[in-house]
Amino acid sequence: MTQISTLTLPQPYLLFLGDVAEAPFAKTAFGLRDWAPNLCVGEFALDGCAISTGLPRLSPQEAHDRGAKSIVVGVAPRGGRMAEAWIPALVQALGAGLDVISGMHGHLEDTPELAAAAARLGRQLIDVRKSPTKLPVGSGRKRTGRRLLTVGTDCALGKKYTALKIASAFRSRGVDADFRATGQTGILIAGGGIAIDAVIVDFAAGAAELISPDANEQHWDVIEGQGAILHPSYGGVSLALLHGSQPDVIVVCHQPGRATLLGLADFAVPSIEDTIALNLDLARRTNPAVRCAGISLNTDGLTNEDADAVLAQEAARIGLPCADPMRGGAAFEDLIESCLV
Amino acid sequence: MTQISTLTLPQPYLLFLGDVAEAPFAKTAFGLRDWAPNLCVGEFALDGCAISTGLPRLSPQEAHDRGAKSIVVGVAPRGGRMAEAWIPALVQALGAGLDVISGMHGHLEDTPELAAAAARLGRQLIDVRKSPTKLPVGSGRKRTGRRLLTVGTDCALGKKYTALKIASAFRSRGVDADFRATGQTGILIAGGGIAIDAVIVDFAAGAAELISPDANEQHWDVIEGQGAILHPSYGGVSLALLHGSQPDVIVVCHQPGRATLLGLADFAVPSIEDTIALNLDLARRTNPAVRCAGISLNTDGLTNEDADAVLAQEAARIGLPCADPMRGGAAFEDLIESCLV
Numbered sequence: 305m306t307q308i309s310t311l312t313l314p315q316p317y318l319l320f321l322g323d324v325a326e327a328p329f330a331k332t333a334f335g336l337r338d339w340a341p342n343l344c345v346g347e348f349a350l351d352g353c354a355i356s357t358g359l360p361r362l363s364p365q366e367a368h369d370r371g372a373k374s375i376v377v378g379v380a381p382r383g384g385r386m387a388e389a390w391i392p393a394l395v396q397a398l399g400a401g402l403d404v405i406s407g408m409h410g411h412l413e414d415t416p417e418l419a420a421a422a423a424r425l426g427r428q429l430i431d432v433r434k435s436p437t438k439l440p441v442g443s444g445r446k447r448t449g450r451r452l453l454t455v456g457t458d459c460a461l462g463k464k465y466t467a468l469k470i471a472s473a474f475r476s477r478g479v480d481a482d483f484r485a486t487g488q489t490g491i492l493i494a495g496g497g498i499a500i501d502a503v504i505v506d507f508a509a510g511a512a513e514l515i516s517p518d519a520n521e522q523h524w525d526v527i528e529g530q531g532a533i534l535h536p537s538y539g540g541v542s543l544a545l546l547h548g549s550q551p552d553v554i555v556v557c558h559q560p561g562r563a564t565l566l567g568l569a570d571f572a573v574p575s576i577e578d579t580i581a582l583n584l585d586l587a588r589r590t591n592p593a594v595r596c597a598g599i600s601l602n603t604d605g606l607t608n609e610d611a612d613a614v615l616a617q618e619a620a621r622i623g624l625p626c627a628d629p630m631r632g633g634a635a636f637e638d639l640i641e642s643c644l645v
Numbered sequence: 646m647t648q649i650s651t652l653t654l655p656q657p658y659l660l661f662l663g664d665v666a667e668a669p670f671a672k673t674a675f676g677l678r679d680w681a682p683n684l685c686v687g688e689f690a691l692d693g694c695a696i697s698t699g700l701p702r703l704s705p706q707e708a709h710d711r712g713a714k715s716i717v718v719g720v721a722p723r724g725g726r727m728a729e730a731w732i733p734a735l736v737q738a739l740g741a742g743l744d745v746i747s748g749m750h751g752h753l754e755d756t757p758e759l760a761a762a763a764a765r766l767g768r769q770l771i772d773v774r775k776s777p778t779k780l781p782v783g784s785g786r787k788r789t790g791r792r793l794l795t796v797g798t799d800c801a802l803g804k805k806y807t808a809l810k811i812a813s814a815f816r817s818r819g820v821d822a823d824f825r826a827t828g829q830t831g832i833l834i835a836g837g838g839i840a841i842d843a844v845i846v847d848f849a850a851g852a853a854e855l856i857s858p859d860a861n862e863q864h865w866d867v868i869e870g871q872g873a874i875l876h877p878s879y880g881g882v883s884l885a886l887l888h889g890s891q892p893d894v895i896v897v898c899h900q901p902g903r904a905t906l907l908g909l910a911d912f913a914v915p916s917i918e919d920t921i922a923l924n925l926d927l928a929r930r931t932n933p934a935v936r937c938a939g940i941s942l943n944t945d946g947l948t949n950e951d952a953d954a955v956l957a958q959e960a961a962r963i964g965l966p967c968a969d970p971m972r973g974g975a976a977f978e979d980l981i982e983s984c985l986v
Contacts, residue, residue: 435845444877444909504776505849506842508881533884536785536931540849540885547877568785571930585923589912590877 310514311330313430313495314373314403316342319357319548321349322379322390325483332392332407332489333357333378339468340493342576345372349475350393364400374403374430376492381408386415395421403428407488435502435511442509442548444590452643453551453587454529454600457579459538461559462629463529464490466600469629470555471526473640481524484516488543490528500530500539508541512548534574535565543586550590553643554583559602560614576622597642598625651855654771654836655714655744657683658754659705659792660698662690663731664721673748673830674698674719677763680809681834686713705741714770715744717833722749727756736762744769748829773829776852778845783850783889785931790860793984794892795870795941796930798920800879801907802968803970805831807941811896811969812867814981822865824855827886827961831869841871842882849882853889868892874923875915876906884927894984895924900943917963938983939966 319333327334337342337357346362349355364375375397381387382488386408392402398421406412412429413419422429452470454463467483467490474481483490503511516525527549531538556579565571580596587594599618603611611628615635619626625642627635656878660674668675677685678698687703688946690696705716716738722728727749735745739762747753753770754760763770774791793811795804808824815822824831826838844852857866868890872879899917906912921937940959944952952969956976960967966983 312900327731352861416838442878446914501845501847503846504842505844505846505882506879508846509878533927534930536848536888537783539888539927539930540881543844543874543884544846544881547880571785576796582926586874589880 310436310498311430311432311491312498313405313492314428316345316372317405317492318362318367318372318397318402319344319347319359319378320374320375320390321347321353321355321357322377322381322387322392323350323352324379325404327355330355330379332353332355332376332380332492333619335489336376336378340515341468341613343495345370347467348375348393350389354601364402364508368402370402372402374405377404377406377408383502389633391398391415391417392613394418398422398425398427401427403430405430405432405492406624407432409433433493433499433502435504436498439503439507439514440510441507442463442513442544444547446550446591447513447516447518448521449523450521451516451525451527451549451551452553452555452597453527453546453549454555454557455542455546455555455579455583456529456532457573458532458559458562461557461562462600463557466530466557467526467612467627468493470640470643474524474526474644476645477640479522479524479644480522484525484527486512486515486528500545501538505540505544507538508544509548512545516549529557532579532616533586534579536568536571546587547590548585550561551587551594551597552591553597554587555597555600556580556583557600557602557640560618578616596624597645598627598639601626601628603631604627606617648829651777651839652771652773652832652837654746654833655769656836657686657713658833659703659708659713659716659738659743660685660688660700660714660719661731661734661738662688662694662696662698663718663722663734663880664691664693664722666693666695668696668807671696671698671720671869673717673721673833677719677833677977684834684836686711689716689734689738691730692929700980705738705743709741709743713743715746718745718747718749726751732756732758735759739763739766739768742768744771745858746771746773746833748773748833750774751944760952763836773832774840774843776845777839778817780844780848780855781851782848784884785888787891788854788857788859788933789862790864790866791862792857792866792868792890792950793894793896793898793938794868794887794890795898796883796887796919796920797870797873797898798914799900799903799906802874802903803941803943804898807896807898807970808867808869809834810977811981811984814977815865815867815985818985820865820985821861821863822867825866825868827856827869827871839884842879846881846885850889853886874927875920875922877909877912887924887928888931892928892935893932894938895928896938896941896980896984897921897924897942898941898943903960916957935967938986939968939980941980942967942969944969944972
């Protein structure tokens, strides 16, 4: 697996919860627990922390003794900046032999106490959102191996989870497959990747090319999508990722009932059909054989009956398999079949 | 004119030619002489420089005495790095009261002698390619005023010159119009703008929104396009600029006879028709009223007769005005009429 210029993270992790009081602030920690439990030896929390992932609560030294290689700041700080109270805890983790990994916007190196401790102890401070330097411009060169990219009608509706579930289903069938991460939580789960939204736009397609390198002809890369082609804020990210991924197959992710774009109430969510057509039109540029294998519907919040009804209705209307990968079942098997045809 | 987070450059300029021996290395200096002669008080060259813009050759002090506010490094250094021999000359310019402006990839601040001299003398070092900090994410909010964006079938075929010529033709007709720059040479000509290709991809549409701010309803911003939607390296740049510019009018730029993309010989140049259709499809997302007013053909190298024949033939085939803005004439008048309808 070539990983030129992409991150490779020291695993397994100790999950740092800081002193947060509410679970939504620890989204990354919970995501890692759910999607990569074998990579998480435990959690480390400060006094006042009111949540738990349910993993063993360990000191950095105990975690190190159980094989942890790094501590992950799996919580979003209020205001985006590192809380003062976290610094001595992370210095303690460095002292126990753990590298520190952060998905925060700010850089760990910018906290002088951490920079000094890491330098003194010879440990790494790794910012998952930091773009690698020396990225190439996209070349459009066709790479070997097969690729699937999840694309969306909007942001935050299941592109990462769909890719994880598809990669896992491929492997269950004996298909050689890697999940390829393009965002911070995905990178922590995969142990590598590039946060594509943090790259200079001139190099975004080049970064996407690096994320899914040449592989053997039977190998599948299942690539986490970002943004949406018809999103006024993030269309550029999505197009660079589409061109650079040169997918053989796209799976369109959608949330039934979402009428307007998240955070942009003046913009209607585009139709699934328009999203398929536009993505295929654009994707043909770097892979003329691209096709849409089906739809991933996020039916979170619906009853099983309602979800099944929506999936059947949309499959009939669009003429492609529709499944909620989180529910699995026969519909998801159909979607996987359609991907692997 | 709002210019939040966009550059504003100290003008007029002294053009620095360094010690270059061949005109192509001084493309930016020649572009400024041709497009903004009133902004150039003269040129400053070192011993061994074998070229001239034809402007008065002045010392930094002489240029300052004639009103120059800055010296522009209008030459591309071999290997992208500042030549040792240039440093004392630029320090001399700082001492004469000029700010230093560079369009090179490297940052002026990274040359310690320049950083020290600028700090000591209270002068600015301005890197045109450096992205402004604190850019917003694109909002998609409709802005007041009218906008034209030049788009292309490929890179480097006349999107900047077309925008400059159209803005100038608009003004000749008494239409209130600004050229809006998105690349380094354009920014030097306009005295402001953002080098969109140097922006973090998540903020590229937001940067495009800043480049053409709210204006009065009769005002036109004529925006310099970048890249091409169907370019495997730069599609993301082009889409972010298209969404963020929310143009009322696009003009498609093309070079007849160019069969494959510059530097990507495996990729055919897309057809003008496909380029129109795809750009309009995508641009409707932020401006449903967008239309294509015509085609700008780069007929450089053709005889007048051949150029006229190509323009007439393409106009008849596509059903839209086709002109070479550098040749002007009735065809260009038709294109301008079509833009202003």
